[in-house]
Each structure stands twice: as structure tokens, then as C-alpha cells.
Amino acid sequence: MTDLPPLREVIARHGLTASKALGQNFLLDEQLLSRIAALPGNLTGKAVLEIGPGPGGLTRALLRAGARVTAVEMDRRCLPALAELEAAFPGQLRVVEGDAMKIGHDDLMGEPYAVVANLPYNVGTALFVRWLGGEHWPPRWTSLTLMFQQEVAQRIVAAPGSSAYGRLAVLAGWRSAAALAMKVHRSAFTPPPKVMSAIVHVTPAAMPDGVSARTLERVTEAAFGQRRKMLRQSLKGLPGAVEALETLGIEPTRRAETLSVAEFVAVARVLAD
Structure with a gap:
């Protein structure tokens, strides 16, 4: 079940290249991907929502960790590679073609779920604000483990008085706990982005009374x-x-x-x- 071809081979066989328009950067280091998949804790049998799986590098790490993964992908070029993972992990992976910004995540999942994603750079902040900004609390998601550009990650975990402190830090801090879980060097990606990346891990906390x-x-x-x-x-x-x-x-x-x-x-x- 876990005897899979190297990611580079999968990408070459399907003729995949990272799309700048979709904010894609492929992460191929399988040891690093396994470390990312371990950040939310034990995922055995747990529901996980992944946004923008691309050729499925993080997806396979999540599946190997025992998660039941729903992967939302709008790039049709990546669907054949993801279909191979569906076959390799029967009943463990569901691929949904579509725009994550236009899909109701709670309705899609139908149960409590963790979010683990190497977010496309062009929608990462918007999705984060959506997950943290809902009126209903506690949320259906149990944790967020998200890859951002390092500058954005630092804005999310920034302390008052710092130059990075702003709306994202307040949004993250008022009813959740956010921490910088891991920095990821640009050289880990194919192609390497111009900036460094980092992973933020967020867990919901109690919501203060009397404020929306x-x-x-x-x-x-x-x-x-x-x-x-x-x-x-x-x-x-x-x-x-x-x-x-x-x-x-x-x-x-x-x-x-x-x-x-x-x-x-x-x-x-x-x-x-």
C-alpha cells in the first residue's frame, strides 16, 4: 500500500509543472512531508481536509499516517496522479475537483476534521481568514496546520508592539492559539519560491462572550x-x-x-x- 513511486517520477510521468497562476510550489521531500503530517498529532482514522494537494506529496504522507483525506484540487492536470493514490489507499482518499474558496468545507466533510495543507500562496490568507472568522464557534475543524510564506506566518503569530502585528494576529489570537510549528527552506520546493515558508499550527479556544x-x-x-x-x-x-x-x-x-x-x-x- 505504501510502496509508491518517487514523487519526481510521478510528476514527470504526468507532465506536471507548478503553475504560477495557481500559486503552486511542489514539495517533494518525503521525510519533510512526513514531519508535516505528524504536526497535528495522531491522525489514524481521523478526517483531514487538504487544500491544493497538487501531485499528492503531502497527501501520501497523510494517508500513510492513517488519515481519511478529502483533497480539494482545482487543477485538473493533477487529478490522474491523485487517482493513483486513491487506488493505492482504497477507501482512504476522496478527491474533490473544485475551488476551495467556493466550497462549504463543513458540509463537504460532514464531521469534525483537521485541516492540513500546503496552501496555494494566492488563496492562503483568504482561506485562513475564512476559517478563523466564522460566527459559529467552536468550529467543526479541530486544528489547522497550514503552510504560508514565512512573512504571512510571522504576521499570524506576531505579538503586540511588533512590526508584523496586525489583523491576522488579532484574528488568530482572540479565540484560538496559533504557533509557528516549522520553517521550510525555499530549496525544499520545486520550483523554489523566491521567499521562505513556514507552517502555522492553530487550535480553537473558548470564544469571548459578547462579541462577534x-x-x-x-x-x-x-x-x-x-x-x-x-x-x-x-x-x-x-x-x-x-x-x-x-x-x-x-x-x-x-x-x-x-x-x-x-x-x-x-x-x-x-x-x-
């Missing part, structure tokens, strides 16, 4: 939309926001990057009230 995802998003959009300005300037276009700062005793001359996640949540809670 949409309200928090509105606050962070306004605050970080003009991050070099004082909050009294950046938030003045959001009705009630400056008054919320005064209610909470937050100095309006501060800048967005100095506010903690808890302070952003508090502002959003006052606005909701």
Missing part, C-alpha cells in the same frame, strides 16, 4: 487600515469606536499595533453593546 467575529473584523480593519495614525484618527470612521476607547480607558493617542488582542476584543464588545 464581524464586529472585531470591522474594528481591526479600521485600526490597521491606517496603522501609523493614532487610534482617534484611524477609528473615527467607525461609529462609536472612539467613544469605546474612552469607556475602556484606552488612550486614543495610541496606535493600533500597541493594543493587545484582549483590548481589541473589549472595544468590539462595547460596540456590540
Whole structure:
């Protein structure tokens, strides 16, 4: 079942090349792929959603780890290679052709699931915001193990006061725990991207009472939309926001990057009230 041809052979046989338009970079190091598949913990018998499997490098690592994988792929060129994995792991892999941005992931999976993906660079952030920004909490996903450009990964795990701290860090921190799990050198990919990559591991936490995802998003959009300005300037276009700062005793001359996640949540809670 696990006696598979090398990934380079599979790619050559199917004439596959990474598409810049689809944000693809193929990861071929099978030892590295196995390490990535181990990050969520024991996957034996567990449902896993993979976005953008490409020729199936990470997919085969997940299957070897015992996961039941649903792989969403919009590049039809990769489907024959993935079909070979379906045959090699009967009943363990389901391939869905389509755009992950247009598919309801919870409906597709129908049960709690982990997300493990070497995300296409052009949709990675949008998918992350979607998974973290839903109004229903706790989510159906049990963890997110996601490959990003290293700069994006650092923005997700950034601490207040740092230059990387912004909307993504607040979104990741208000009701989940995000950690930088592994850095991946550009040379591990084919073709090598121009930037380094990193994997972020996210697990859901308790949701604070009295605040919605949409309200928090509105606050962070306004605050970080003009991050070099004082909050009294950046938030003045959001009705009630400056008054919320005064209610909470937050100095309006501060800048967005100095506010903690808890302070952003508090502002959003006052606005909701």
C-alpha cells in the first residue's frame, strides 16, 4: 500500500509543472512531508481536509499516517496522479475537483476534521481568514496546520508592539492559539519560491462572550487600515469606536499595533453593546 513511486517520477510521468497562476510550489521531500503530517498529532482514522494537494506529496504522507483525506484540487492536470493514490489507499482518499474558496468545507466533510495543507500562496490568507472568522464557534475543524510564506506566518503569530502585528494576529489570537510549528527552506520546493515558508499550527479556544467575529473584523480593519495614525484618527470612521476607547480607558493617542488582542476584543464588545 505504501510502496509508491518517487514523487519526481510521478510528476514527470504526468507532465506536471507548478503553475504560477495557481500559486503552486511542489514539495517533494518525503521525510519533510512526513514531519508535516505528524504536526497535528495522531491522525489514524481521523478526517483531514487538504487544500491544493497538487501531485499528492503531502497527501501520501497523510494517508500513510492513517488519515481519511478529502483533497480539494482545482487543477485538473493533477487529478490522474491523485487517482493513483486513491487506488493505492482504497477507501482512504476522496478527491474533490473544485475551488476551495467556493466550497462549504463543513458540509463537504460532514464531521469534525483537521485541516492540513500546503496552501496555494494566492488563496492562503483568504482561506485562513475564512476559517478563523466564522460566527459559529467552536468550529467543526479541530486544528489547522497550514503552510504560508514565512512573512504571512510571522504576521499570524506576531505579538503586540511588533512590526508584523496586525489583523491576522488579532484574528488568530482572540479565540484560538496559533504557533509557528516549522520553517521550510525555499530549496525544499520545486520550483523554489523566491521567499521562505513556514507552517502555522492553530487550535480553537473558548470564544469571548459578547462579541462577534464581524464586529472585531470591522474594528481591526479600521485600526490597521491606517496603522501609523493614532487610534482617534484611524477609528473615527467607525461609529462609536472612539467613544469605546474612552469607556475602556484606552488612550486614543495610541496606535493600533500597541493594543493587545484582549483590548481589541473589549472595544468590539462595547460596540456590540
